[in-house]
Amino acid sequence: MGKMDTNVKESLDHIRAATQELHGAISDAVAKRGGATKADLEALAQKAKGVAETAKGSISTQHDAAKKHLADAVTHLEATQKHVGESLKSSAQAFQTSIQKALADARASAQKVSEAVAAKRSAISAKTPK
């Protein structure tokens, strides 16, 4: 495997780990319910923004089979950021609605990135001589 392939692999794996961490952090905040602080939520919004930017910036470097999935993941990551931002401005019932939407979009983003990983692995496997 050449250097370019290694970088692409590391990049996609890094993005996948970041979306998994984001989902984990949001689900922890949901489980805390009223215990999540403003600082917690601001950190989540920043994390979502950072992962979205990293994923968006890496689309062009990815395997063709993975690009569409990664683009979909970016859409969900941007929605995650938006919903976490809304949760910061709301209280009680509205907070729960926003944070649950953020969790659903974070889950969807992790799913799309893992689908990108699967597509890339399958494409590479198909090319590898048996």
Add this chain to the structure above:
Amino acid sequence: MRNYVAVVFNDTSKAYEGLHTLWQLDDDAEVTVHGTAVVHRDALGNFQVDTKETHPALATGVGVGVGALLGLLAGPAGAAVGAAGGAAIGAATGGMVGATADLARADTRDQAAGETGFVLGVGQSAVVADVSEDWTSPIDTRMGNLGGTVYRRAKSDMEDDVWFDDYYIPDSYLYPYEYIPSGYSL
């Protein structure tokens, strides 16, 4: 190929070993895991899904969702009883839920067993997973070594079921990483 898998174990600790092994197979690029959950059926026949959710209503929602997924995994018999049964059970018992409690019914269980063989018995635990796999042997071999029994349905087959039942595959309740509750250790 995109498949949904249930691996049934006779005890909970083995189920968590199975969960860990599944994610190891992902790390090794043998398969790609999109989501997992661990479910149990207790001595009274109640289903429980291990979830981070602490609110009873939301925990019930997770249970109903994963239960419905198990119902689909069991084949058309399980899909037919689907979410309605799970919703009723979930609402009645809080976090102890599962649409596939219907599979405890003899007629449904027999039909499901005839279709896929998947039934979660009393005292058993299962790892439920959404995976992409080019070969079935990595999961079958590693889970077999742990004493697990693997049941598998293609996502496309499950989509055919839900198409006729006007329902969706509730896989968003699966954790997209290896989630082990604090009460368990490997």
